Amino acid sequence: MIQRRGLLAASTLLATPALGQGAWPNRPVRVIVAFPPGGSLDVMTRLACEVMTQRLGQSFVVETRSGASGNIGTEALARATPDGYTIGTVSMHNIVINPMLFTRLPFDPAKDFQWISAMWDLPNVAVVPAQHVPARTLMEFLAWARERPGGISYGSSGVGTTIHLSGAFLLNRGGIQGTHVAFRGAAQTIPAMLSGDIQVAVDNLASYTPVIAEGRIRALAVTMPERWPTLPDVPTMAEAGLDNFNVSPWHLWAAPAGTPRAVVDRLSQEIRTAFADPALQQRAISIGTRLTGTTPEQVAERLQRETPRWAEMVRISGATPE
Numbered sequence: 421m422i423q424r425r426g427l428l429a430a431s432t433l434l435a436t437p438a439l440g441q442g443a444w445p446n447r448p449v450r451v452i453v454a455f456p457p458g459g460s461l462d463v464m465t466r467l468a469c470e471v472m473t474q475r476l477g478q479s480f481v482v483e484t485r486s487g488a489s490g491n492i493g494t495e496a497l498a499r500a501t502p503d504g505y506t507i508g509t510v511s512m513h514n515i516v517i518n519p520m521l522f523t524r525l526p527f528d529p530a531k532d533f534q535w536i537s538a539m540w541d542l543p544n545v546a547v548v549p550a551q552h553v554p555a556r557t558l559m560e561f562l563a564w565a566r567e568r569p570g571g572i573s574y575g576s577s578g579v580g581t582t583i584h585l586s587g588a589f590l591l592n593r594g595g596i597q598g599t600h601v602a603f604r605g606a607a608q609t610i611p612a613m614l615s616g617d618i619q620v621a622v623d624n625l626a627s628y629t630p631v632i633a634e635g636r637i638r639a640l641a642v643t644m645p646e647r648w649p650t651l652p653d654v655p656t657m658a659e660a661g662l663d664n665f666n667v668s669p670w671h672l673w674a675a676p677a678g679t680p681r682a683v684v685d686r687l688s689q690e691i692r693t694a695f696a697d698p699a700l701q702q703r704a705i706s707i708g709t710r711l712t713g714t715t716p717e718q719v720a721e722r723l724q725r726e727t728p729r730w731a732e733m734v735r736i737s738g739a740t741p742e
Contacts, residue, residue, distance in 0.1 A: 454493025498532035502678035571597030588737035626708025
């Protein structure tokens, strides 16, 4: 779980005067989160909402609507009144990957939303249990895994998740035979790795930072274009020997289609201004995430650009529509 204290302290640096009478927002704004309380999306959304509350002078109130791989909350956002008083934080998984895994969705990603801004990237890291895997580099691990009779086991937080797809992609690129083992999250994956039941995962860095620091789990490479500031000795996938492996889950702010453009533009600008604060950026990096405020157009462009890559990873993973 991402800790609240770091970003909460930084949020006090970002307050600005409230808007004038009659301007948006003049009452609380509901913010739908499609995943359970305590997860990275929920915790980061609450912290961002505290920042936005101070910047705009009205409460941004989180409403959790979890279930069905995020589809319940995403549908609730799509069906909300488009008046600027209901927005949501959405995983790219719901917009890009779920349409490939569900034969029928209760929303149309192309028609039911107005994008506002990107929120943050959660870098993935390839990790192995130090006690059970002798490899100290990614190439050493791939060579070791190829020689294991029957292959290896890799963990994820569920079939079709970005963690599953990233793990399957690693094995495919490395020419490794492997068995996917699905857990409910890193809280289960980590103990299984420490006991030797699974040999590798390509999972969210934020979940593994403490056990990496303790030395019980070894980080082999991060899936970002550059090294992560808190792990300066851990190479990128490209540096470790695998090109074209820059994949990371990310989240975005969205509103129901038809939300007034003036509201969308105001929100986007406020998010970009708040997220540009160096203190807030540094605190986010320290807990394993990078803030990435953008324009609505940049969100749409990134979704379009990344869809073919994730489609290929779904194919490689063998995940099929329900």
